[in-house]
């Protein structure tokens with residue numbers, strides 16, 4: 001959450017910074033800002049709202065300078081306005097900083113500085129860092145930053161400049177990612193909280209670890225620790241292809257990404273499933289077969305949409321591989337007594353690979369000796385580097401804040417991983433071949449859902465007038481309903497409550513009326529009849545019902561007001577057509593409601609605060 005970008009080099013630093021921030025804007029868009037040094041003075045530009053407002057304020061032609069730092073913000077401390085936008089300066093405008101993370105003791109530090117007469121301009125915790133660096137400054141920016149780092153508690157990634165050092169940047173990190181990219185001749189240095197900002201460049205990249213400080217000067221970079229000892233950092237060659245940020249003719253990234261799914265699911269599947277042998281292989285998965293075949297407990301942890309994928313994973317691992325599995329919301333997991341043995345595998349699922357809650361859960365698991373695996377989309381991300389092993393989704397960059405294609409790729413990988421584990425146990429080749437064949441048909445089935453998008457749009461027109469919804473499902477259609485409800489909440493700003501249909505009679509039925517529609521997911525045969533009974537109960541109390549059901553299912557047409565018919569597949573895989581149809585439904589409702597679909601209010605793509 002929030003994006004940091006810094007530049008020192010022989011090109012126009014402001015231009016580089018604005019371009020970098022564009023690549024990071026998905027991490028937060030409450031405000032943006034840039035600071036640079038001109039003729040011995042700090043210049044600072046800030047604007048609330050999206051980056052475009054900042055761009056309008058800057059005349060790049062007058063600013064051909066070789067150093068700049070920038071930030072896109074997702075508000076934590078202080079309102080989302082210009083005053084609280086980064087970079088933050090000290091009172092005397094000598095130091096400018098950009099910061100990701102949370103300073104836990106900022107209140108004490110701020111009060112102390114205020115008691116000494118220091119004036120603050122913002123409500124943020126970050127400003128305290130700039131004020132402290134200024135206080136600690138004795139002609140050496142590195143020393144001043146080092147001293148400040150020892151005073152502040154909490155998580156941080158910071159980039160610092162000082163008006164007396166126009167060719168110098170100091171960057172430091174603690175529990176918050178920060179990477180530095182540079183060319184072979186060290187003519188240019190790029191600092192960023194997210195390697196996405198290195199897109200289109202071939203760079204040598206180092207990732208700073210906890211309490212490491214980088215001192216960057218013209219053509220020179222050194223890294224030290226808090227004791228001021230030099231740290232030898234190995235760099236990785238990042239051959240970053242230009243990320244494709246085109247909507248490819250679609251009105252929104254979200255719609256493009258929904259339509260990407262037949263292809264992205266294929267990418268997650270190809271090269272891993274060996275259908276005729278009923279085998280699954282994962283590249284670079286180095287757990288020993290001995291460990292894999294002894295796993296008797298899996299804990300899957302994640303947040304939001306990725307957590308819904310964890311719930312599906314639980315069913316896959318238990319039903320196919322017979323391994324006891326729990327799905328844990330990451331922000332809750334770290335506070336639990338984790339029952340981890342040498343045969344436990346902890347799996348973290350994350351699109352971004354940067355989610356702080358998921359990282360915290362992983363750390364708690366690792367501290368108890370767990371073996372860890374991440375299933376992530378973004379390579380080189382913090383989570384993928386932290387876990388013992390990783391499997392990548394290969395879905396390509398997901399631009400829309402609302403996750404769609406990453407979710408279906410997660411389900412694909414989890415299904416494959418369940419078969420992989422099951423084959424190391426007692427799943428027969430014949431059985432595995434059937435499972436893989438069914439999965440292979442999914443992209444085609446999703447294409448058929450995409451073909452009826454105009455019908456789904458028609459239903460969205462009918463239901464968009466309501467303010468509140470129940471999303472119901474049973475068995476695997478319950479996590480499907482949870483995910484569908486999250487999509488609607490997130491992009492339409494409407495209230496959507498997901499329930500296992502059987503629970504309605506235990507209380508929530510009291511809410512049912514003709515003003516509260518039920519969106520029903522009916523594509524699990526195992527619970528189909530029970531689902532119909534629950535829907536009858538809702539209908540009897542006047543609820544309008546829109547059902548997503550498998551073609552040729554009996555009875556549902558007589559109960560639901562409207563039915564969207566989906567392709568038949570197995571109960572395990574029915575989540576694919578159902579969730580793609582639900583994504584389209586949420587998209588069209590949001591369009592009718594005229595919300596900011598790709599960048600919904602109050603949200604950010606990577607949530608890097610706990």
Ligand code: F6R
Pocket residue numbers: 303304305306307349350351352353354355358401402403404486487490605606607
């Ligand atoms: C919803 C959404 C979020 C994320 C959650 C976890 O559409 O995008 O709920 O799924 O913030 O993010 P990752 O998967 O990056 O860890």
